[in-house]
Amino acid sequence: MTETHENNFLFNTWYFIGTSSEIHLGKMKRKVIAGQPLVVGRRKNGSIFALRDTCPHRAAPFSKGCIIKNTVECPYHGWRFDVDSGICKTIPSLTSDQNLKIERISVPTYITKEQDNLIWVYLANNRSTNKPRIQPYRLPFSTKKAIIDYSCILECNIDHAVIGLIDPAHGPYVHQQWWWRSPKKIKDKIKYFEPYLLGFTMKPHSPSSNSFAYKLLGGNPVTEIIFQIPGFRTEEIKIGKKTLLSITIVTPINANKTEIRQIFFTNLRIIKILSPILQMFTKKFIQQDANIIKLQQMGLAYNPKMMLIDDANTQAKWYYAIKKEWNDCNELGRKFKNPVKATTLKWRT
Ligand code: FES
Ligand SMILES: [Fe+2]
Structure with a gap:
């Protein structure tokens, strides 16, 4: 190894x-x-x-x-x-x-x-x-400046940072606040996923009706969430011809330190005006993740075996499978075969 x-x-x-x-x-x-x-x-x-x-x-x-x-x-x-x-x-x-x-x-x-x-x-x-096998991410629309850009250090290995990023079930507990979620408002969710390049996509759907933050957007928003290795999640919220694009990138620094960076781009005027508030929400949100990850280290320090359950942790299982496939196909010099199969996942959040 x-x-x-x-x-x-x-x-x-x-x-x-x-x-x-x-x-x-x-x-x-x-x-x-x-x-x-x-x-x-x-x-x-x-x-x-x-x-x-x-x-x-x-x-x-x-x-x-x-x-x-x-x-x-x-x-x-x-x-x-x-x-x-x-x-x-x-x-x-x-x-x-x-x-x-x-x-x-x-x-x-x-x-x-x-x-x-x-x-x-x-x-x-x-x-x-040293010749790249893939190309880096491209923005779906041309914009010059991020309206929000926040980063902080997560005290964990890249794998825990990614799993935290794609974990759909922690919202009502970690991000409990009036403008997002509370355990009392927890609902059934059914989402359809497909393989996508070096990851998977949650096909376009209407964003959570139990989130006040989404209501601010008005209109009839449709959102598509894409995850790709090494640690890249984009959420594209479309309202008519306008887009709010959220990019979250986790980058390993060393074995126990990972940088998380949250950037928003938009061509929506209302969001540009609201950006100071959104910046505040973003910071709070990411710090909540950083805090739970810090607490999680209390357990991880003893190297426990962990559980990944269906369907709430299926995305985490896919992440490991995609990583393994990426390492294998590079080692053997063959084409990447995305191990994700199109499917519907259900959880409550
Ligand atoms: S010139 Fe770089 S360390 Fe001496
Ligand atoms: Fe989170």
């Missing part, structure tokens, strides 16, 4: 770095993803690059250095590395008669993609097969 499997991290997949506005021209940002320290920077010409954020000399982080032409300069002794190839270009301390082969020194580079104002990095399992 490789280290990657032990930590439950997925490779040969795209991870979310952040929105375009977070990385300014000529600036760099450090980001640890799946146990790998990365530096993501923007060249003067506007394009994005990513390298391992550890200098091969004495391990200082490039992210605290600077970008000079097409290289990053380490803040410790000024070694410079090409941002495309990762190859060492300069070692300032070398005298003219010392012939160290600096082109043999290099730092790993990563493929990045910037589209729809979102930045992605591709983490391959094996550098020799």
Whole structure:
């Protein structure tokens, strides 16, 4: 078993770095993803690059250095590395008669993609097969700016973060509040699911009639929820030609820390006006999840066996099955076969 499997991290997949506005021209940002320290920077010409954020000399982080032409300069002794190839270009301390082969020194580079104002990095399992097998997520409509953007750290492994994200039954307990749910208003739910790319979709339906928050939207909203590995959930609420798009991304930092990021995009005027309130609700909502996950660690610390029941935890079972299939098909170099079968799931929430 490789280290990657032990930590439950997925490779040969795209991870979310952040929105375009977070990385300014000529600036760099450090980001640890799946146990790998990365530096993501923007060249003067506007394009994005990513390298391992550890200098091969004495391990200082490039992210605290600077970008000079097409290289990053380490803040410790000024070694410079090409941002495309990762190859060492300069070692300032070398005298003219010392012939160290600096082109043999290099730092790993990563493929990045910037589209729809979102930045992605591709983490391959094996550098020799660094060619992406899939493309990162595209927004369904063109919008420039997120109206809400909130992130926090969940103190758990990526698997618990994802299962929490797609768990339909905790709402009335964890998110008990007048504008969302209460155990007294719990109702039967029947939802139809289908396989979708590297995940599954809950086909378009009218959102929960027992949620005050949805009532605010007015009209006749229809929502479609999609989940995809490594940890990506979108909810697209459509009212006529207008859309409110909620994107939730969980990204593993290390074995016990996961970042959750909640972003909303919309072309609905009413939501833009209400965005300060929505920002407050979002923060509260995510912190409720972060708190229950923290409590859950009290049990997880003793490594218990856990139960996944039908149908409330069927999505969690699918998540594990999809991950396994992704690892298997990558290892064997064959096509991905989505293990999810179209079905109806029932639960009360
Ligand atoms: S640690 Fe980077 S140049 Fe020495
Ligand atoms: Fe939640």
